[in-house]
Amino acid sequence: MIEIRELYKAFGKQEVLKGVNLFINEGEVTAIIGRSGGGKSVLLKHIVGLLKPDRGSILIKGKDITELKGSKLDQLRAEIGVVFQGGALFDSMTVYENVAFPLREKTKLDKGTIYESVLNALKDVGLKGMEYKYPAELSGGMRKRVALARALIGKPKIILFDEPTTGLDPILVRSIHKLIRDTQKQYGFTGLIISHEIPEIFEISDRVAMLHEGKIVEVGTPEEIQKSENIIVKNFIMGIENGGLNEERKS
Amino acid sequence: MSFIFRYIGERVINLWIFLGRMFIFLTEIFFYIFIPPFRFKNLLRQIRFFGNKSMIVVIFTGAFSGMVLALQGFYALNKFGAEALLGPVVALSLIRELGPVLCALMVTGRAGSAITAEIGIMKITEQIDALTVMAVNPMKYVVVPNILAGIITFPLLTAIFNVVGIYGGYLVSVHALGLSEGTYFAQMELYVDMEDIRIGLYKSLSFGLLVTWICTFMGYNSGYGARGVSRATTNAVVLSSVVILLWDYMLGAFLL
Numbered sequence: 372m373i374e375i376r377e378l379y380k381a382f383g384k385q386e387v388l389k390g391v392n393l394f395i396n397e398g399e400v401t402a403i404i405g406r407s408g409g410g411k412s413v414l415l416k417h418i419v420g421l422l423k424p425d426r427g428s429i430l431i432k433g434k435d436i437t438e439l440k441g442s443k444l445d446q447l448r449a450e451i452g453v454v455f456q457g458g459a460l461f462d463s464m465t466v467y468e469n470v471a472f473p474l475r476e477k478t479k480l481d482k483g484t485i486y487e488s489v490l491n492a493l494k495d496v497g498l499k500g501m502e503y504k505y506p507a508e509l510s511g512g513m514r515k516r517v518a519l520a521r522a523l524i525g526k527p528k529i530i531l532f533d534e535p536t537t538g539l540d541p542i543l544v545r546s547i548h549k550l551i552r553d554t555q556k557q558y559g560f561t562g563l564i565i566s567h568e569i570p571e572i573f574e575i576s577d578r579v580a581m582l583h584e585g586k587i588v589e590v591g592t593p594e595e596i597q598k599s600e601n602i603i604v605k606n607f608i609m610g611i612e613n614g615g616l617n618e619e620r621k622s
Numbered sequence: 623m624s625f626i627f628r629y630i631g632e633r634v635i636n637l638w639i640f641l642g643r644m645f646i647f648l649t650e651i652f653f654y655i656f657i658p659p660f661r662f663k664n665l666l667r668q669i670r671f672f673g674n675k676s677m678i679v680v681i682f683t684g685a686f687s688g689m690v691l692a693l694q695g696f697y698a699l700n701k702f703g704a705e706a707l708l709g710p711v712v713a714l715s716l717i718r719e720l721g722p723v724l725c726a727l728m729v730t731g732r733a734g735s736a737i738t739a740e741i742g743i744m745k746i747t748e749q750i751d752a753l754t755v756m757a758v759n760p761m762k763y764v765v766v767p768n769i770l771a772g773i774i775t776f777p778l779l780t781a782i783f784n785v786v787g788i789y790g791g792y793l794v795s796v797h798a799l800g801l802s803e804g805t806y807f808a809q810m811e812l813y814v815d816m817e818d819i820r821i822g823l824y825k826s827l828s829f830g831l832l833v834t835w836i837c838t839f840m841g842y843n844s845g846y847g848a849r850g851v852s853r854a855t856t857n858a859v860v861l862s863s864v865v866i867l868l869w870d871y872m873l874g875a876f877l878l
Binding site: 416419420421445446448449451453455456457459460461462472473476477 | 743747748749751752754755756757758
C-alpha cells in the first residue's frame with residue numbers, strides 16, 4: 372500500500388531522515404515509535420506530500436507522491452486523511468463546519484446528505500450534540516475526536532495519525548486508541564500512527580516500526596518488538612535513556 | 623577583518639533571499655487570483671473585516687486630520703493674507719497625500735496586523751497544512767481573499783477619509799475661524815481637479831496591494847511559537863508602514 376524507499380531529508384546541516392525504508396500493508400494499523408525529535412513527524416509530512424525529500428521515494432498505490440504535483444497530487448491526497456498533532460481544527464469554525472469542511476469543499480453533495488454524514492461521523496467518535504461548539508470550547512481529547520471525525524468523513528483509504536494521544540490522561544489515551552481501532556474495523560482504512568505511548572500502542576497496532584536517528588531499526592508485530600533483542604528498541608520500551616548504547620561506547 | 627565581510631555578505635544574501643521569496647509569493651498570488659474556484663464568501667468576509675470594521679478608525683482620523691489641517695493652514699495662509707485658499711489647501715493635501723497615506727497606516731495597524739497574526743497562528747497550529755492535505759489550496763483560500771479585499775477596500779476607505787476630512791476642515795474654518803462657507807467650497811471646486819482625485823485613488827489602490835501582500839507574506843512565513851507570530855506581526859506592521867511612506871514618495875516624485 373505505502374512503500375517508503377531510501378528516504379533522505381536534511382534541514383540545513385541537520386540530517387533528519389537518513390535512508391528510511393518501510394512497507395505499510397493495506398488494511399493494517401502500523402505504528403511508528405521512536406524518541407521525540409527523531410523525525411517521525413517529518414516522515415509523516417513526507418507521506419502526505421507536505422515536505423519533499425532530498426532523495427528517495429514514497430509509493431502510494433504504485434504512485435510516487437514525491438514526484439506528483441498539482442491536481443494529480445490533490446487526487447492522491449483525497450485518499451489520505453491526516454489527524455494532526457494538535458488536531459489542526461479551524462478555530463474560526465464550529466465543530467460541525469470543521470467536520471463538514473472536506474465534504475463542502477471537495478464533493479457536490481447536497482446540504483441534507485452532508486448534515487447526515489457529519490452527524491454520523493460525530494456519533495462514531497462519541498461527540499453527539501457538540502456540533503455547534505467552537506474548538507476553543509472543547510477539551511484536548513474532544514478536539515482529537517473532532518479531528519478524527521474530520522479525517523474519517525471523506526472515507527479515505529489511508530489515515531495518518533500524528534501523535535493522536537499526546538498530552539491526554541491515561542484513560543483518554545485508551546479511549547482514543549479504542550476509537551481508532553473501532554473505526555478502523557468499521558471503515559477498513561490503512562492506518563499509520565506515530566506515537567510514543569508505550570505500551571498502550573502495542574494493543575492497537577498490527578505492526579510496529581521503530582525509527583531511531585533517521586532510520587528504521589526494527590519492524591515487527593507488537594510481540595516481536597516487545598521481545599526484541601535490539602538494544603535500541605529494548606531501551607526505548609523500558610524508558611532507559613541511551614543507557615546500553617552509552618555503556619557500549621564507553622567500553 | 624574577514625568577519626566583517628562575512629557579516630555584511632550574509633546580511634546582503636539574506637536580504638536577497640527574503641526579497642526573492644516575497645516576489646515569488648506575489649507572482650503566486652496573481653496566478654491564483656485568476657484560477658477558479660473563486661472564494662467569494664471568504665472575499666466578502668475579508669472585505670467586511672477590512673472595510674466595515676475599519677470605518678470608525680478611518681472616520682475619526684479623517685475628521686481630525688482635516689480639522690488640524692484647517693487650523694495650521696489658516697495660520698500659515700493668514701501670514702500673507704491668502705485665507706481664501708484654505709479650502710483648496712485642505713482638500714488637496716488630503717486628496718493627494720494625507721488621505722491615502724494616513725488611511726493606509728491606520729488600516730495596517732488595525733487590520734494588517736490582525737491578518738498577519740491570524741495566518742501566523744493558522745500556520746503554527748498546522749491549519750495551513752490541514753488545508754493542503756485536504757487538497758484545498760491555502761494560497762487561494764486564505765491569502766488571495768485578503769489581497770483582493772485590500773485592493774477593493776483601501777480606495778473606498780480613502781474616499782471616506784477624504785470626505786470626512788474636508789468636512790472636518792469646514793467645521794474648523796467656517797465655524798471656528800470665521801471663513802465664509804462659500805469661499806471654502808467654491809475655491810475648492812476651482813482648484814481641485816479630477817486628476818488629483820485620480821492620483822489619490824491610484825495611490826490607495828497600490829497601498830492596498832502592498833499592505834496585504836506584506837502582511838499575508840509575513841503571516842505565511844512566520845516563525846514557530848507565540849514569539850514567532852508576535853515577531854511576524856511586528857515586522858509586518860513596521861515594514862508596511864515604512865513601505866507605504868517610501869512608495870508614496872516614489873509615486874509622487876517619479877510616477878504620478
